[in-house]
Amino acid sequence: PAPAPAPGGVTQPLPTTSLYVGDLEANVTDSQLYELFSQAGQVVSVRVCRDVTSRRSLGYAYVNYSSPMDAARAMEALNFAPLNNKPIRVMYSNRDPSSRRSGSANIFIKNLDKTIDNKTLHDTFSAFGAILSCKVAMDDIGQSKGFGFVQYEKEESAQSAMKSLNGMLINDKPVYVGPFLRKQERDNSFDKAKFNNVFVKNLSESTTKDDLVKVFSEYGTITSAVVMIGMDGKSRCFGFVNFESPDDAARAVEELNGKKINDKEWYVGRAQKKSEREMDLKRRFEQSMKDAADKYQGQNLYLKNLDDGITDDQLRELFSNFGKITSCKVISCFAIILLLFV
């Protein structure tokens, strides 16, 4: 039996004769495990852990040897061996849950070639230090999903694996190797993502670049500011302000968004990258196409690839000879208008 967690955060040496066997298929039995693990040496005991009342398998087991050599041999030989067609995962038993909880030295790998299996992943990543646990994510028929996980014993192994392998070609595919993050942590880090460039819209037509500079420089040093101007030379009533410091940009957004200036309620937010903006526009466009198709099937025309400066009125005039127009709207200056004929 493994020792209980040591008090006071003292690190216990790993017990070298007790193995934890995880990822068990639900029907795997003690005797199957006994038979398999006996190949590596004299097994002292085997137990599939089960729910106390339902007796259903919890999907993991312990296998104990008397000789550390046998246990080591079993780890090496039987890790990822299939039982009931599912690869088992073998590690030393460690009853101290702290490293599991902290998730330290845990890395994530994606864009893996589908031919890379558990063993290959293990062999590739064990060059950087001792691995506690490793696996390729598989679908229900045992095909690689193209990503996987490695948890090292030591943080420095994880760091050097990330540094050395991120972006490297494995079987001709450049792999991503980065820290493992739970979904929530990923979402949070996106929220806190730093930005310098601020987008401001709903400006009054008379608001100039100098006005923007005046207002925004309250919050920090500005490296550039612009009010976007249409073909007609008039303000398009939006602009961008770039800050030297992301903290200042965040503060400006925080304090200026929704503020009334010259009778206009400004929208102030993080400026989207071009790709983000295009995605957004595309989504909105597809939605408005759907809505319009539902409402006015057969009566509307769609135009795309319009010049930025085209207005509702210009289009209405252009199409007016062909019938009565009930509505004519440029949905986004970048792509689309929708015309409705009766």
Add this chain to the structure above:
DNA sequence: GATGAGCGA
């Protein structure tokens, strides 16, 4: 494109 599961008698 993708971010598991996980420690007993």
